[in-house]
Amino acid sequence: MSLLEVEKINSFYGDSHILFDVSMRVEENEVVALLGRNGAGKSTTLKTLMGMIQPKSGVIRHQGTQVQKLPPFQLARRGIQLVPEERRVFGQITVQENLQLAAMTAKPARTLEEIYETFPRLAERRRNKGKQLSGGEQQMVAIARAMIRNANIIMLDEPFEGLAPLIVQDLIEVCRKLAKSGHTIILVEQNVRAALSLADRCYIINNGNMVYEGTPAQLQGDTDTIQKYLGVKV
Template sequence: MSLLEVRGLNSYYGDSHILFDVGLHVEKNEVVALLGRNGAGKSTTLKSLMGVVTPRTGSVVLDGVELAGRKSHAIARAGMQLVHEERRIFASLSVEENLVLASLTAPDRWPLERVYAMFPRLKERRESRGTDLSGGEQQMLAIGRALIRQPKIVLLDEPFEGLAPVIVRDLVDACRELAAAGQTIVLVEQNLAATLALADRVYILNNGHIVHEGSAEAIRRSPDIVERHLGV
């Protein structure tokens, strides 16, 4: 059994049908990317896995445990963490307070120093409030807050969006380090080069349907696939 197995996922916003029988699997220690044009359903897929959006039908099994229909806090306790596109850090709390608060209800947790070793900038800014951080620092904090809970799988929604190239490079390096250490990751990202540098496998969504599955290497060698499914 895969670490994550998703079958027949159908999600709606009101009466609007957004995901159509989405199915995917993620193996332990694997990095899987979800690609697609804007509005394809990528972020909705992550939110449906995490319970932010409740799927009407379908199955989400993490490490043998069915999660579909559970509340987000219960899914988090089961070992899944979503790093939202908008980061959602506590602006009035310090970096360290954000991290400690996230760790309080975790069954297992990373020590603070492990987070700081991965993101040395956070250690430098440990007493700074969320409102005083740059966009890149906020993204580091959002990822660090997820990791401190020692999750089985991390869902990253547009982690590189709007960041300077040097910050993207540092975050890609951190994600590579995570993957090398065995962290399972599902990544949604518009930066195709950064995504394909990280991912082992890729799913492409179009209008809420999975239209392609393959290795990241195959995508890199097949510009026709990129043009057909991702071209503007």
């Protein structure tokens, strides 16, 4: 049994059909990259998995239990956490208060010491308000909030978007550390090279259809697929 199993989900925005019979699986302690061009359906997939969009049909199983009709707060209680592209860090409170707020409804929550061990930069900045942080530091807070809730699946939506290359390298190391410590991660990222450097397996979605599944090594050896669906060099 996979940690997360998705079978032929169909999702809509109003009358617009966005996801078409999308299926995927995620194993425990695995990093899965979901790749595709802008507008391909990547973020819609994450929002569907988080309950922000309920699929019109199909099945989503988490730890063997069907969850496709559950609201986001119940999925969060089950250990599924989405780190949105917008980060949504509270700007008027400190780093530590952002983390403490996230931990309030988690049972059990991780300790601040564990978080600061993973994110030494946040330990240094723990008394700074969210609005005083750089984009990379805000992204670290967003990931740390999911981690402190003891998530069993962390979904990252474009974590490297708009960040300087050096900051991206720091965040890649953070994600690598999370993966090595046994966290299960679903990664949506336009930076294909960075995503493949972290992933155990990858999917490609195109126009709402899942068109590829394989390992990073298999994808890197398939230049036709890369050019057709991603339009980049890896």
